[in-house]
Amino acid sequence: MRSTPEPSLLPSEYAFSHHIRVRFSETDAMGIVHHSRYLPYLEETRVEYLRFIGQSYADSRESLGDSAVLEANVKYRQPLKFDDLLTVHLILAATTGATFTINYLITANDNIISTAYTQHAYINAQGRPQRLPAWIKELAAQ
Amino acid sequence: MRSTPEPSLLPSEYAFSHHIRVRFSETDAMGIVHHSRYLPYLEETRVEYLRFIGQSYADSRESLGDSAVLEANVKYRQPLKFDDLLTVHLILAATTGATFTINYLITANDNIISTAYTQHAYINAQGRPQRLPAWIKELAAQ
Amino acid sequence: MRSTPEPSLLPSEYAFSHHIRVRFSETDAMGIVHHSRYLPYLEETRVEYLRFIGQSYADSRESLGDSAVLEANVKYRQPLKFDDLLTVHLILAATTGATFTINYLITANDNIISTAYTQHAYINAQGRPQRLPAWIKELAAQ
Amino acid sequence: MRSTPEPSLLPSEYAFSHHIRVRFSETDAMGIVHHSRYLPYLEETRVEYLRFIGQSYADSRESLGDSAVLEANVKYRQPLKFDDLLTVHLILAATTGATFTINYLITANDNIISTAYTQHAYINAQGRPQRLPAWIKELAAQ
Numbered sequence: 001m002r003s004t005p006e007p008s009l010l011p012s013e014y015a016f017s018h019h020i021r022v023r024f025s026e027t028d029a030m031g032i033v034h035h036s037r038y039l040p041y042l043e044e045t046r047v048e049y050l051r052f053i054g055q056s057y058a059d060s061r062e063s064l065g066d067s068a069v070l071e072a073n074v075k076y077r078q079p080l081k082f083d084d085l086l087t088v089h090l091i092l093a094a095t096t097g098a099t100f101t102i103n104y105l106i107t108a109n110d111n112i113i114s115t116a117y118t119q120h121a122y123i124n125a126q127g128r129p130q131r132l133p134a135w136i137k138e139l140a141a142q
Numbered sequence: 143m144r145s146t147p148e149p150s151l152l153p154s155e156y157a158f159s160h161h162i163r164v165r166f167s168e169t170d171a172m173g174i175v176h177h178s179r180y181l182p183y184l185e186e187t188r189v190e191y192l193r194f195i196g197q198s199y200a201d202s203r204e205s206l207g208d209s210a211v212l213e214a215n216v217k218y219r220q221p222l223k224f225d226d227l228l229t230v231h232l233i234l235a236a237t238t239g240a241t242f243t244i245n246y247l248i249t250a251n252d253n254i255i256s257t258a259y260t261q262h263a264y265i266n267a268q269g270r271p272q273r274l275p276a277w278i279k280e281l282a283a284q
Numbered sequence: 285m286r287s288t289p290e291p292s293l294l295p296s297e298y299a300f301s302h303h304i305r306v307r308f309s310e311t312d313a314m315g316i317v318h319h320s321r322y323l324p325y326l327e328e329t330r331v332e333y334l335r336f337i338g339q340s341y342a343d344s345r346e347s348l349g350d351s352a353v354l355e356a357n358v359k360y361r362q363p364l365k366f367d368d369l370l371t372v373h374l375i376l377a378a379t380t381g382a383t384f385t386i387n388y389l390i391t392a393n394d395n396i397i398s399t400a401y402t403q404h405a406y407i408n409a410q411g412r413p414q415r416l417p418a419w420i421k422e423l424a425a426q
Numbered sequence: 427m428r429s430t431p432e433p434s435l436l437p438s439e440y441a442f443s444h445h446i447r448v449r450f451s452e453t454d455a456m457g458i459v460h461h462s463r464y465l466p467y468l469e470e471t472r473v474e475y476l477r478f479i480g481q482s483y484a485d486s487r488e489s490l491g492d493s494a495v496l497e498a499n500v501k502y503r504q505p506l507k508f509d510d511l512l513t514v515h516l517i518l519a520a521t522t523g524a525t526f527t528i529n530y531l532i533t534a535n536d537n538i539i540s541t542a543y544t545q546h547a548y549i550n551a552q553g554r555p556q557r558l559p560a561w562i563k564e565l566a567a568q
Contacts, residue, residue, distance in 0.1 A: 021328075023327065023328050024454060024460075025323070025324040025454065025462055028451060028453050028454065029453035029458075029507075029508055031455045034450075034451050035181060035214055036181035036182050036185075036451055039178035039181070039309070040178050040308075040309040043307065044309075047308065071217045071218065072215070072216050073215040073216075076211055082455055165466055166312060166318075166469055167312065167320055167465070167469055170309065170311050170312065170313070171315045171365075171366055174313075185449065185450055185451055186447075186450075186451075189449075223313075225473070319495040320463070323461060324462050327462075352502070353502055354501065354502055356461055356498075356500050356502075357498070358498050358499075359497045360495055
């Protein structure tokens with residue numbers, strides 16, 4: 001059973017937000033953003049969140065190991081179109097000994113576009129799972 | 143609560159399979175296939191499945207309307223690397239009045255790489271949901 | 285023979301510049317940005333240039349027809365890496381009766397990364413080439 | 427001055443060909459394959475060509491070093507659409523001491539879709555250019 005809280009529909013319940021402009025190359029022949037393109041939006045937002053809290057992803061890769069994606073889930077409520085300015089809201093939603101889960105809400109033009117979550121493992125340079133660093137635990141406890 | 147069966151780990155429990163060779167352009171700086179690249183693999187397999195059962199996707203777009211992605215979920219168990227030959231196994235797992243869910247298993251070199259599901263709505267040319275055509279209902283009942 | 289001027293290596297010889305942060309999803313297993321990913325950077329910069337001069341691409345698609353890409357050329361001098369902040373410099377380099385050519389210079393961290401050009405046709409809603417609108421001709425004459 | 431021969435419009439003048447089915451995720455909101463998506467088609471064909479001549483790309487990366495892309499040029503003559511089955515024709519067109527150039531012709535449904543060329547450097551594990559291996563020189567002399 002999934003004990004992680006469901007992604008909220010309220011922007012105010014997220015810890016961080018990041019703006020992204022939809023590229024033409026991200027649209028598909030239905031005239032909307034292809035559903036696979038949401039995952040790079042989430043990843044870009046994770047990177048900016050790490051920069052915001054003072055842990056650049058580039059730094060963390062060198063000092064702490066990589067974060068491997070264990071699971072990704074996206075619910076698509078309204079489509080995104082070319083040139084839309086979207087906002088990705090993010091919060092560290094849960095942790096276990098070696099994994100953490102991030103929840104997301106995507107909005108654009110005051111519409112709820114999507115909710116999503118990704119679960120990650122913390123691994124060292126040899127690809128082995130390792131205990132989460134303290135700063136992730138602390139963030140999740142806030 | 144999700145009443146759709148979980149994606150099985152047994153290839154024999156799927157209705158269709160399709161082979162895809164990993165492109166170099168699908169890898170990332172971790173040396174593995176980027177997690178966003180799995181969704182186009184699933185979509186390519188859906189298209190080949192429709193061709194296999196005699197409903198080409200191009201035909202169905204013209205005659206029956208588009209299929210919109212409502213949700214996508216991927217669990218990543220083992221990484222894929224450049225030039226791997228992967229197999230995507232697919233089965234129509236569940237239907238409701240206006241939606242259907244497909245389960246997937248990705249294998250490569252006799253390893254279980256990933257399980258996934260996607261949920262879709264059937265919409266007409268105006269983007270309105272419509273009842274599933276009979277042939278989808280019949281497939282799901284098999 | 286190509287009468288269009290070669291893309292200059294001097295940022296000061298360009299009319300517009302736009303910053304883009306490299307996404308992790310744009311890297312490949314060599315640890316650098318995949319060469320196909322430069323073309324969306326150029327396209328994003330064209331869109332921002334049109335916005336800058338007061339012709340948003342969305343508007344121009346509706347009122348004036350689409351711009352089809354006839355040719356794209358990229359020279360790769362230095363690689364780009366994850367999280368690099370690149371600058372794309374752009375200038376409208378030449379026009380003919382129905383086509384226009386844009387030159388680009390990509391820089392990052394004070395290094396010359398790439399030069400490029402793209403040639404475009406102006407087409408109407410039926411996909412037929414049409415005469416360039418006056419504002420493009422005027423821009424090219426500056 | 428470019429001494430490499432222009433890509434021919436005749437399939438019979440190429441050494442190798444490879445078939446690729448257009449994915450829905452490769453289309454854009456104009457309803458055609460996005461122009462950036464041609465470069466992965468060319469790369470996939472290079473990899474299959476190396477496999478065909480007995481040098482798998484994976485092998486060559488380990489034993490001989492990587493091949494870096496120096497330049498890519500694509501001319502777009504007719505659009506590609508979703509589900510098109512395209513053929514990429516390839517020939518090793520020219521070599522210098524440390525670089526080689528490949529010409530391409532893309533056809534689909536008996537139409538000429540595109541011509542292209544890519545120029546590559548041969549580099550070792552430290553990223554330094556090195557002399558082309560003899561087998562590339564021999565291929566180009568055929």
